[in-house]
Amino acid sequence: MRIAFISDIHGNFTAFQAVLADINSQNVDQIVCLGDVVTMGPQPVEVLNKLKNMDCLFIKGNHDAAVLNPEIAGQYEITHYLIPDLHWCRDQLSSDDLKFIDSFKPTQEIQLPNGVNILAFHGSPLSPIDIIQSTTPVETLDVYFEKETADIFIGGHSHIQMQRRYGDKFILNSGSVGNVFKFVYTPGTVPSLLPWAEYMIVSQSENSISMDSRRVYFDTDTLLQKVRESSLPGADWWLRQYSK
Ligand SMILES: [Fe+2]
Numbered sequence: 360m361r362i363a364f365i366s367d368i369h370g371n372f373t374a375f376q377a378v379l380a381d382i383n384s385q386n387v388d389q390i391v392c393l394g395d396v397v398t399m400g401p402q403p404v405e406v407l408n409k410l411k412n413m414d415c416l417f418i419k420g421n422h423d424a425a426v427l428n429p430e431i432a433g434q435y436e437i438t439h440y441l442i443p444d445l446h447w448c449r450d451q452l453s454s455d456d457l458k459f460i461d462s463f464k465p466t467q468e469i470q471l472p473n474g475v476n477i478l479a480f481h482g483s484p485l486s487p488i489d490i491i492q493s494t495t496p497v498e499t500l501d502v503y504f505e506k507e508t509a510d511i512f513i514g515g516h517s518h519i520q521m522q523r524r525y526g527d528k529f530i531l532n533s534g535s536v537g538n539v540f541k542f543v544y545t546p547g548t549v550p551s552l553l554p555w556a557e558y559m560i561v562s563q564s565e566n567s568i569s570m571d572s573r574r575v576y577f578d579t580d581t582l583l584q585k586v587r588e589s590s591l592p593g594a595d596w597w598l599r600q601y602s603k
């Protein structure tokens with residue numbers, strides 16, 4: 360059994376296509392999308408149209424919740440300078456698109472054939488705005504996972520890939536497809552992006568489990584061209600990224 364976890368596409372259709380091509384070469388049985396699908400990038404509609412036609416489990420990220428309710432975006436920790444992008448994104452979407460996003464679940468459970476359980480979420484099982492890092496204190500993890508019995512936890516939201524042991528559990532982050540942060544985001548700073556896409560494959564064979572943190576290079580020039588062609592308010596930020 361091989362499951363691909365994709366997260367934080369953020370409207371970057373160029374990166375998403377590169378990841379889907381890689382997934383197609385990887386003999387995957389299931390795809391799980393961990394949220395933050397459309398906002399910030401130049402092609403939210405293309406991303407959604409692709410996702411709608413995929414056999415995939417969906418988790419609702421904080422940006423997904425915010426695009427559904429832009430008037431309370433602050434509650435989903437959408438930084439003030441991203442608010443114009445949030446509204447631009449919503450303006451591109453049909454009521455059908457919004458209904459599709461609203462069908463996403465806060466968490467999803469997946470049982471592997473050998474009985475190992477996976478719990479998928481966006482930030483933590485408690486909230487899409489919790490950020491779990493390699494440095495998050497165990498006491499904080501105890502709060503997030505107190506009620507959970509799964510063996511493997513996987514989320515997105517931090518935009519940084521991670522594989523971390525936590526007692527007899529694993530905590531994983533599949534990274535971001537469309538918005539790979541160079542460093543962990545801290546409020547008051549503006550993140551820089553790395554020129555690739557990230558996702559993860561969890562594989563189970565008879566008596567083993569493995570996690571493959573994958574990095575997929577995509578054509579950043581094509582993406583930046585899409586940004587230039589769009590009327591995205593945050594275009595300038597994108598155009599400052601990926602400098603060699
Ligand atoms: Fe995100």
Ligand SMILES: [Fe+2]
Pocket residue numbers: 395420421422481487515516517
């Ligand atoms: Fe997020």
